[in-house]
Amino acid sequence: MVLGFAKLALMTNITRPTLLLDTNKMINNLDRMLTRASRLNVELVPHFKTHQSKEIGEMVKAKGVERCTVSSVKMAQYFAQCGWKDITVAFPFNRLEIAAINEMVSAGVALTLLVTDVDTVRVINKQLKGNVNLMIELDAGYGRSGISTEDGEAIKEVAETIERLEKVNFYGLYCHPGNTYHTNAIEEIRQIWAAAIKKVNFVRHNLQSINSSLKVRMGDTPGCSVVEDMNGVDEIGPGNFIFFDLVMNYLDVCDESDIAVCVACPVVAKNAKTNQVIVHGGGVHFSKDHLFDEQEQKFFGELVVLEDDGWSAIIPDAKLVSLSQEHGVLKVSNEVFEEIEVGDVLGFLPIHSCLTANLMKAYQTLDGQVFEHMEKVF
Amino acid sequence: MVLGFAKLALMTNITRPTLLLDTNKMINNLDRMLTRASRLNVELVPHFKTHQSKEIGEMVKAKGVERCTVSSVKMAQYFAQCGWKDITVAFPFNRLEIAAINEMVSAGVALTLLVTDVDTVRVINKQLKGNVNLMIELDAGYGRSGISTEDGEAIKEVAETIERLEKVNFYGLYCHPGNTYHTNAIEEIRQIWAAAIKKVNFVRHNLQSINSSLKVRMGDTPGCSVVEDMNGVDEIGPGNFIFFDLVMNYLDVCDESDIAVCVACPVVAKNAKTNQVIVHGGGVHFSKDHLFDEQEQKFFGELVVLEDDGWSAIIPDAKLVSLSQEHGVLKVSNEVFEEIEVGDVLGFLPIHSCLTANLMKAYQTLDGQVFEHMEKVF
Structure with a gap:
């Protein structure tokens, strides 16, 4: 048990992609x-x-x-x-x-x-x-x-x-x-x-x-x-x-623990042949901004484990490797793959928090308050 | 006068980025x-x-x-x-x-x-x-x-x-x-x-x-x-x-004249040294989806001239070459540059119409009706 997904009791009201704010x-x-x-x-x-x-x-x-x-x-x-x-x-x-x-x-x-x-x-x-x-x-x-x-x-x-x-x-x-x-x-x-x-x-x-x-x-x-x-x-x-966000973290301008927003995404499917996990979280949630990993592969977000009081450090080698409009494809190691189940809610740190917030159009704080975003109300 | 921007009387009520629907x-x-x-x-x-x-x-x-x-x-x-x-x-x-x-x-x-x-x-x-x-x-x-x-x-x-x-x-x-x-x-x-x-x-x-x-x-x-x-x-x-959109046009699946949406963007600045025009129209309007031109340069939209009954064919060599959150940078030829003025409203065909519509969250038809988009109202 490296992740403890089974315990992720954080905000059991989350049923669809949700922008969490710490x-x-x-x-x-x-x-x-x-x-x-x-x-x-x-x-x-x-x-x-x-x-x-x-x-x-x-x-x-x-x-x-x-x-x-x-x-x-x-x-x-x-x-x-x-x-x-x-x-x-x-x-x-x-x-x-x-x-x-x-x-x-x-x-x-x-x-x-x-x-x-x-x-x-x-x-x-x-x-x-x-x-x-x-x-x-x-x-x-x-x-x-x-x-x-x-x-x-x-x-x-x-x-x-x-x-x-x-x-x-x-x-x-x-x-x-x-x-x-x-x-x-x-x-x-x-x-x-x-x-x-x-x-x-x-x-x-x-x-x-x-x-x-x-x-x-x-x-x-x-x-x-x-x-x-x-x-x-x-x-x-x-x-x-x-x-902050992953761009700032990769620039070394912030620590990953400073990143104050995280997108909670339900797991909807798993593919054991490719170690890929499909989450509900796509280009209409994250934006298509991306970074490149050490192998020059594009990625669109990094996995964290949702916990009762926030989220974990970044899980190594667990990145969103592609996004379409609503689908996110998460590629993980065998070990992490085994721990993820359909119906889990995973957290992802965004590449570019400004664009992600602009798409999500609302925030849910860790104590359950909802903060508005201009794009939904004005 | 290759473009006739001076005549673009289309919908004089446009003052900010607006998604036009034909x-x-x-x-x-x-x-x-x-x-x-x-x-x-x-x-x-x-x-x-x-x-x-x-x-x-x-x-x-x-x-x-x-x-x-x-x-x-x-x-x-x-x-x-x-x-x-x-x-x-x-x-x-x-x-x-x-x-x-x-x-x-x-x-x-x-x-x-x-x-x-x-x-x-x-x-x-x-x-x-x-x-x-x-x-x-x-x-x-x-x-x-x-x-x-x-x-x-x-x-x-x-x-x-x-x-x-x-x-x-x-x-x-x-x-x-x-x-x-x-x-x-x-x-x-x-x-x-x-x-x-x-x-x-x-x-x-x-x-x-x-x-x-x-x-x-x-x-x-x-x-x-x-x-x-x-x-x-x-x-x-x-x-x-x-x-349809530019992706479909580049795949040869539609003609450019089939593309039914266009983002109207006000011109806010010009830079004569670089032949670049700054428009209000960025990643929060178009999305960051892009195509590559023949020189393998990324682009984010192509220029059309707004006309009273819709918009022109695509203007050659006039592409949005970069987008930030609200800024779009349009690179054009000398000739086109001379015809564009600050305060004009330019049209851009989107790379990916689904994501652009999702961001724009409303449509304005050519006869001035406004159609709703789920993301604004639900």
Whole structure:
């Protein structure tokens, strides 16, 4: 008996795929990030795109956090309805959504938007019914969105436009160095941040004659979790850290015991010839994000044993090797195979907790509470 | 002016990612499959996991279809609430959901469940409050779920158990030869089906002394769309054909003009140095399913121009080359780049329409109706 599946009495009400949330782990993750932020003298403006949940937002607020970050105007509307009064939409502003912005501004929500071109600044200013903060999104080498930190002229033009116009307040510079996700060592993450901080502060320095009080905000959980030198950064906006996941564990940014969510999946079939176990848990539960194991084989989640007070450490060599819409195929050793029975409920740590939560659309805590997810209710 | 983006007046109410549905294309796809089924003398029991929509179900019903297939007990409950009275749950039955089955049976829904082991048959029979049909799921070589057609003993044991027990009616044999998705030519799809039909009918023949009226149902859109010889098949249960998508187009199973859904995404930024356009449309809209282009580069969707009456043919060399949670990165030629402006709304054909619809959770038809998706309402 290596697993003790027979004893898994955890929440016997689970009959279909269910996203479990260990609030203790989550609060520990939050406390650790708040302590880091305090020690490194930056303000944590946490990104809520990972949990998208009213109740989890409340737990963050209970720690004294009053500003949050979101990834869409819709998500800003949701958290505004939940009572958040200071929200950053960390996505190049979509000018077609100005009406929703005006509604929130009229309701007294302080909004901070990201811009990357002069025309969008003009459009926002023209159509706004109140005031918003703007940050220029900078690209320090990741290559997704933002003006390149090397494109000083373009940055200056946007900066001057913001400064000149009335309804937009030039708040600062935003940089998400997401290339930290593609690293092999903590030291690389730190180097990416050191380079990005330098580039962003070079921009800030060059804009000093236009605005001398610009804030710098940096994103991404890997950097926010391991960088020790945050000189030149005023605010951080990580999201994933609240739950973490296997990507973060494989980057060595968290311990597997920090991962605060787990998908409970019923076992529906076993195939003794292939040592494969079929669970109800597929692409509509986990997402298709994956990692590669040491043999360069794709996998979509790792097995844990559900226990009365949470879940076990990761069971070695027990991975979801393929997913279709509703099927998950778990490949295990002979020994583990023998212990799993049809009708058991297995736990799986997700590859990418943000996408998994977005698909599961609700959380069940270990003491049986249900927390809502925006995608189900808004 | 190759694209005419300036004229894209289609549905000016679109301000954020929106799943467009061309009901004419959808009805054509449905009519074509019904005509095929009739000509090949099989009954179409369409799989509703692709659309998961009450209104689309109604449009199918209007064609005289009275039986449907779903991929989860939850989806069966949804369509039972929508008035469907004959539903197959095409997934190895999850015994933990027997209470939901009993509720539907009590409400007069004729349910057909899939089984792959003796113990599950016994559990169902013991806990059932009414009667259900059972089909044995067979694996003819795909290797996901189902008893291998070569495992005659195991099949016979399950068959005898079903036949012996009172509340379960032995309805037939179910086979989803999903390996048709991994082919390079129509002829290969036909060969996979020919082999699967032969194997499944060999099983049926061997079970004749146990039950001589077993039905054979085969799944998968590729096979159902192109196989000409369906001798030995009684029922087909394809799902994806209702919308089709780029996977089906790349398999040559549909024309690109058959694809009935398209994700409308606002343009939020442009990067002239890289010819990349950032749209609001990411992994939470499209899913992370992808294809590979001729240079073996991953892509996540292809560009079309939205027009007043639908959308254009695919624009060559204009693909979503990366997705993060909310960002889509579109890579285009110089010429196309010049025509796209921030604030435009672009259309993208999805890689995998089932997963995209599951994430978008609602449809907007070309005449402005909104159709519901189960994931938003149930």
